[in-house]
Amino acid sequence: MRIEKIVLREMNMTMKAPFTTSFGSVQEKRFLIVEVYDELGNCGYGEGEAFEAPWYTEETTATCWHIIESFLAPILLNRDIEHPREVTQFFKPIRRNMMAKSAVECAVWDAYAKRLDEPLWKVLGGTREKIAVGVSIGLQPTTSQLYDKIDAALEDGYGRIKVKIKPGNDVQLIRAIRERYPDVPLMADANSAYTLDDMDILRQLDAFHLMMIEQPLGADDILNHAKLQKELTTPICLDESIHSYEDVVTAIELRGCGVINVKQARVGGLEEARRIHDLCLHHGIKVWCGGMLESGIGRAHAVALTSLEGFTMPGDTAGSDHYWYEDLIDPIVDVEGGYVHMKDAPGIGYKVNRERLDKYTERKLEL
Numbered sequence: 001m002r003i004e005k006i007v008l009r010e011m012n013m014t015m016k017a018p019f020t021t022s023f024g025s026v027q028e029k030r031f032l033i034v035e036v037y038d039e040l041g042n043c044g045y046g047e048g049e050a051f052e053a054p055w056y057t058e059e060t061t062a063t064c065w066h067i068i069e070s071f072l073a074p075i076l077l078n079r080d081i082e083h084p085r086e087v088t089q090f091f092k093p094i095r096r097n098m099m100a101k102s103a104v105e106c107a108v109w110d111a112y113a114k115r116l117d118e119p120l121w122k123v124l125g126g127t128r129e130k131i132a133v134g135v136s137i138g139l140q141p142t143t144s145q146l147y148d149k150i151d152a153a154l155e156d157g158y159g160r161i162k163v164k165i166k167p168g169n170d171v172q173l174i175r176a177i178r179e180r181y182p183d184v185p186l187m188a189d190a191n192s193a194y195t196l197d198d199m200d201i202l203r204q205l206d207a208f209h210l211m212m213i214e215q216p217l218g219a220d221d222i223l224n225h226a227k228l229q230k231e232l233t234t235p236i237c238l239d240e241s242i243h244s245y246e247d248v249v250t251a252i253e254l255r256g257c258g259v260i261n262v263k264q265a266r267v268g269g270l271e272e273a274r275r276i277h278d279l280c281l282h283h284g285i286k287v288w289c290g291g292m293l294e295s296g297i298g299r300a301h302a303v304a305l306t307s308l309e310g311f312t313m314p315g316d317t318a319g320s321d322h323y324w325y326e327d328l329i330d331p332i333v334d335v336e337g338g339y340v341h342m343k344d345a346p347g348i349g350y351k352v353n354r355e356r357l358d359k360y361t362e363r364k365l366e367l
């Protein structure tokens with residue numbers, strides 16, 4: 001397969017409601033879509049999932065554009081590729097910039113699967129025909145607004161609720177949720193808002209039979225998570241701390257977590273995500289697939305990834321209509337009774353709606 005053209009688009013779509021975490025709020029989502037064309041005219045799509053500001057990882061929409069335009073696209077253009085797994089190797093000389101790499105790598109996977117006339121999830125080695133999904137609910141102005149969101153999610157069939165916590169909005173909040181919803185599978189994500197000085201607070205969270213506490217400590221930290229995990233019975237889930245297979249090796253050796261939130265965007269693409277999945281499966285670390293408030297294109301890649309056998313816990317890949325008035329794909333990612341069903345169409349399995357793609361494109365570059 002020969003990559004003959006790459007198109008880069010900067011998109012701007014507004015979410016139905018703001019999504020707030022311990023670090024900030026997003027409603028207007030500026031992200032990238034990458035189109036990769038092979039010599040037969042197959043077009044693969046990928047999504048640059050970084051946010052506009054570097055509060056989740058160090059990357060931004062602007063840095064992704066720069067890295068793809070100046071470094072990644074020149075590496076791939078007019079290059080013969082046997083298999084998408086090679087892309088990770090080609091990109092090795094470029095340090096980090098995982099979300100930029102993932103956007104391009106995912107697009108190559110989509111084009112490759114379309115070339116084979118196979119759905120991406122099968123090409124990746126997935127075995128699940130349907131995947132369980134939960135919902136991630138941002139911080140709300142009041143607890144009663146949070147209850148409304150949880151009620152709506154449960155009514156929509158989501159079987160697992162993730163809420164955001166931050167200092168001052170943690171033990172009381174989780175206690176209140178637990179009193180109202182004693183049996184709902186529940187987890188809390190701190191997005192790195194705590195330090196080991198908060199041990200007392202974090203220990204108190206053990207009382208609420210949470211499925212896990214996601215990324216309580218520093219974004220690049222594994223060692224302190226290991227110290228914390230020794231003090232807690234609730235499993236720690238690492239999100240921001242994991243950028244690569246090697247990070248997972250470290251986390252396993254240090255016993256830094258019981259669970260990993262795998263996001264293809266955060267680890268440089270689907271190949272690295274798959275390797276992490278295999279490693280975790282081997283070592284008894286649970287994995288689930290996270291989300292980046294992405295459009296249907298990024299979501300479709302996450303859904304395909306989740307079809308791998310080790311993704312036994314519900315992911316964060318809520319349906320398109322949870323965030324968007326209209327999505328870039330037809331049909332939308334649809335959740336029925338808490339499950340997304342795999343599609344049989346080639347590639348990502350969803351058709352990109354070119355009219356809507358153009359409608360939300362603010363900048364476009366052909367390489």
Ligand SMILES: O=C(O)CCC(=O)C1=CC=C[C@@H](O)[C@@H]1C(=O)O
Binds near residue numbers: 021189191294316317
């Ligand atoms: O995409 C989704 O539905 C999940 C959203 C979500 O929880 C997150 C997306 C992006 C950054 C974070 O705020 C958060 C996470 O940490 O997983």
Ligand SMILES: [Mg+2]
Binds near residue numbers: 191239
């Ligand atoms: Mg998280």
